[in-house]
Amino acid sequence: MSQPIFMVGARGCGKTTVGTALARALGYQFADTDLFMQQTSKMSVAEVVANEGWHGFRQRESVALQQVTQSRCVIATGGGMVLSPQNRQFMRSQGIVIYLFASATLLGDRLEACPEAHQRPTLTGRPIVDEMADVLAARETLYRDVAHHVVAASATPDVIVTEILQMLRVSAAS
Ligand code: ADP
Ligand code: MG
Numbered sequence: 001m002s003q004p005i006f007m008v009g010a011r012g013c014g015k016t017t018v019g020t021a022l023a024r025a026l027g028y029q030f031a032d033t034d035l036f037m038q039q040t041s042k043m044s045v046a047e048v049v050a051n052e053g054w055h056g057f058r059q060r061e062s063v064a065l066q067q068v069t070q071s072r073c074v075i076a077t078g079g080g081m082v083l084s085p086q087n088r089q090f091m092r093s094q095g096i097v098i099y100l101f102a103s104a105t106l107l108g109d110r111l112e113a114c115p116e117a118h119q120r121p122t123l124t125g126r127p128i129v130d131e132m133a134d135v136l137a138a139r140e141t142l143y144r145d146v147a148h149h150v151v152a153a154s155a156t157p158d159v160i161v162t163e164i165l166q167m168l169r170v171s172a173a174s
Pocket of ligand 1: 009155156
């Protein structure tokens with residue numbers, strides 16, 4: 001098994017944290033499409049959206065996905081990566097897709113604890129947990145559809161990595 005592994009899920013579910021630990025455990029490279037976009041565009045998400053709109057942001061996101069994808073690499077994706085059917089098709093056909101599932105409450109708690117790492121243009125000014133409930137309502141089906149495996153994001157990163165390693169071994173053997 002050397003295919004790329006894609007981590008998908010809503011912002012705050014742990015794609016970057018767990019993806020980094022999983023890459024280390026596998027001896028794989030790690031890439032993060034959000035970070036890659038920031039580095040290549042030299043703009044924050046808010047700046048890209050202000051200058052180019054969400055459409056421009058989504059276009060950059062698809063390009064980033066294709067550019068970072070390589071074998072023996074764990075790729076943490078942006079929360080909205082799954083909105084594009086092309087991105088879903090690309091990830092599913094190129095590698096193994098893992099959905100880190102978390103409730104709106106858990107996501108809200110994590111994002112509140114660490115807001116500066118997750119700045120996005122706020123649309124509503126509503127409580128973050130309500131926003132995350134809306135995000136999940138809109139995307140949950142897409143996350144589940146694209147995923148080869150669904151893993152609960154509520155355990156510690158170490159426990160989640162162990163679980164993923166076991167799943168990968170089982171599916172490689174079958
Ligand atoms: P994502 O990349 O999916 O947006 P992050 O990996 O940046 O999510 O994690 C969001 C926040 O939640 C960070 O502050 C991170 O330290 C914390 N976090 C991530 N995974 C876990 C976990 N399994 N248990 C506890 N905290 C976590
Ligand atoms: Mg991330």
